[in-house]
Amino acid sequence: MIYLGLGSNMGERECYLRQAVSILAAHPDIQVIKKSAIYETEPFGYIDQAAFLNAVIAIESNLSPAELLRVCLETESCLGRVRNARWGPRTIDIDILLFHDQLIDTDTLKVPHPYMHLRPFVLIPLRDLTGDDIVLHGLTTGELLATCEPSSVTFYQSFD
Numbered sequence: 053m054i055y056l057g058l059g060s061n062m063g064e065r066e067c068y069l070r071q072a073v074s075i076l077a078a079h080p081d082i083q084v085i086k087k088s089a090i091y092e093t094e095p096f097g098y099i100d101q102a103a104f105l106n107a108v109i110a111i112e113s114n115l116s117p118a119e120l121l122r123v124c125l126e127t128e129s130c131l132g133r134v135r136n137a138r139w140g141p142r143t144i145d146i147d148i149l150l151f152h153d154q155l156i157d158t159d160t161l162k163v164p165h166p167y168m169h170l171r172p173f174v175l176i177p178l179r180d181l182t183g184d185d186i187v188l189h190g191l192t193t194g195e196l197l198a199t200c201e202p203s204s205v206t207f208y209q210s211f212d
């Protein structure tokens with residue numbers, strides 16, 4: 053299974069998340085298998101920005117990791133994402149969190165996503181889909197959450 057993290061904190065946030073999933077689902081080589089709930093989350097890292105909506109989806113795909121990254125970046129552009137500040141506001145952000153059990157470390161793609169184990173806004177929706185089946189850095193999702201700095205992640209809406 054492949055897991056993608058979605059985030060938005062500009063404009064019609066929910067609409068951007070739903071549109072991103074529709075665009076990905078319409079791709080001939082991508083099947084969307086499961087969607088977490090949508091959560092409202094306080095900004096993490098660069099905190100002087102609006103609250104995010106975040107979700108995680110599970111997909112299957114024949115695309116290579118590099119091809120999938122290209123599709124994610126194209127989907128972001130299609131939804132009006134302009135790249136400005138690192139960790140700054142964005143209409144939509146699509147991260148490849150996990151690609152089966154592959155470890156990828158190239159200039160343009162690092163999987164597992166290098167910060168996911170620190171981010172409650174990723175771990176909580178991921179846990180919706182996988183329970184404690186995923187182990188990163190030797191810890192389950194629940195154990196990782198217990199090590200994270202507390203930050204607000206509240207249920208916003210179910211995805212369906």
Ligand SMILES: Nc1ncnc2c1ncn2[C@@H]1O[C@H](COP(=O)(O)OP(=O)(O)OP(=O)(O)O)[C@@H](O)[C@H]1O
Nearest residue numbers: 138139140145146147148149160161162163165167
């Ligand atoms: N696992 C990954 N998923 C998506 N992009 C990645 C990944 N690993 C590396 N990248 C690279 O990161 C680049 C910049 O991504 P982006 O601007 O969305 O970062 P960010 O969302 O601000 O930060 P973060 O990656 O910490 O969430 C992408 O163009 C891509 O080449």
Ligand SMILES: Nc1nc2c(c(=O)[nH]1)N=C(CO)CN2
Nearest residue numbers: 059093094095096104139173
């Ligand atoms: N709550 C939250 N905070 C963030 C997010 C995000 O998606 N949600 N994305 C970031 C950069 O990728 C930086 N900070």
